[in-house]
Structure formats: C-alpha cells, structure tokens
Amino acid sequence: MLNLSKLAAAEFHTEPYEYLLVDDFLDADSKPAIVNDFPPIEKAGSFPLSRLSYGPAFKQLTSELLGPDFAAAVSKKFSMDLNQYPTMLTVRGQCDDSDGGIHTDSKDKVITVLLYLNPDWESSGGRLRLLRSKNLEDYVAEVPPTMGSLIIFKRSDCSWHAHKPFEGKRMSLQMNWVKSDRYLRKERFRHEVSSFVKGLVGRKS
Secondary structure, X not given: OEOHHHHHHOOEXXXXXXXXXXXXXXXXXXXXXXXHHOOOOOOOOOEEHHHOOOOHHHHHHHHHHOOHHHHHHHHHHHOOOHHHOOEEEEEEEEEOOOOOOOEOOOOOEEEEEEEEOEOOOOOOOOXXXXXXXXXXXXXXXXXXXXXXXXXXXXXXXXXXXXXXXXXXXXXXXXXXEEOOHHHHHHHHHHHHHHHHHHHHXXXXX
16 A cells, blocks of 8 residues: 555655655555545544554555555665664544644654545645744645655654644544653553543543
C-alpha cells in the first residue's frame, strides 16, 4: 500500500528542522478500502490500535507502517538507524477546537510520522503547518490532511507545528519512533485510559 519509491525521491529539508513531505503516499487501488475499513471514532483524541475495531485494509496499512521496509526507508532519509527505537502508533478520527495548538512533540520522541486519510478537504482549518517559530503564520509548509498526505519530521526543540482550528471528522495515523520502552509503556497506558474514559462518556451521552 505504501509508495516507498515516492518516499525515497522526496526532497529532504533541514530548515527550520529536518522533515520531508509526500503528497500521495498510498497506492490508488487501496484507498477506497482503507477509508471503508477505518475504525469508527466518534470522539476527538488519539486512540491506540488495541482500543479500536477496523477492517483488513486498515490492518494491512498499519502493518506496513510498522514493518521493516518503511523503517529502512525512513532511516535512510534521516541518516539514522531507527531499528534501535521502539515504535508507537495511534489513530485519530475526530478533531475539536482544542486540537492543533503549537507544539514540538515530547522530547521522548525521535521521529514523528503523520499520514492523513481524508478523501478530500475544503476547510482552511485542520491543515498542518510546519513552523519556523511559535507563530502560526510563520510557516514553511502547509499540508492539507488529504488521502495519502505524508509528513515525517525529526523531533527537536524547534520542531514547531500546528494547524488552524477545525471541528469534525479528520482521519489520520500518527506513528513515532521513541527513545525508550518505558516511555512507550507510559504512553500506551495513558492512551488506553483516555480512550476508555471517552468510551464511558460516549455511552452516557
């Protein structure tokens, strides 16, 4: 499903931090099935795969992202061996007005991968901006969260990114290589608790 040749050919940027963009990273024939098999998510926030139900096409997509070929391709682009780091993958299906604030990601993250899965996108909100500073208008790139849009960046103290507010359906996958199993366990537990609580709230509403 992943177009690794496009990733290999993508321009690698070093300013204001290390990143690359691929505008159509998924095989065209796989896109309808991925959308159809995307897990039903009615709440904002990030959810671990263990808390979600989804179909075979979505399962294949996540397996390829977590697989050795993708890791090797990203390692080559960023000139580092990612095999030494654990991986974490979460899913988002909804966005609310509390999402998208300017941040750099946790210091425990090494590489962040964002893959968007929305068939189309018309709103001016929800388009991720890679920033030069803590100013939303000071950006080097703006990426609409359309199907197959891929962003990969190396976390640093200046890896600022954000988007304008948006409320509604916004499907994406986030994958990270992280520094330690301890952080991975902590984040998995946090996401598990958060998604469990959101499930309880959903049943009460």
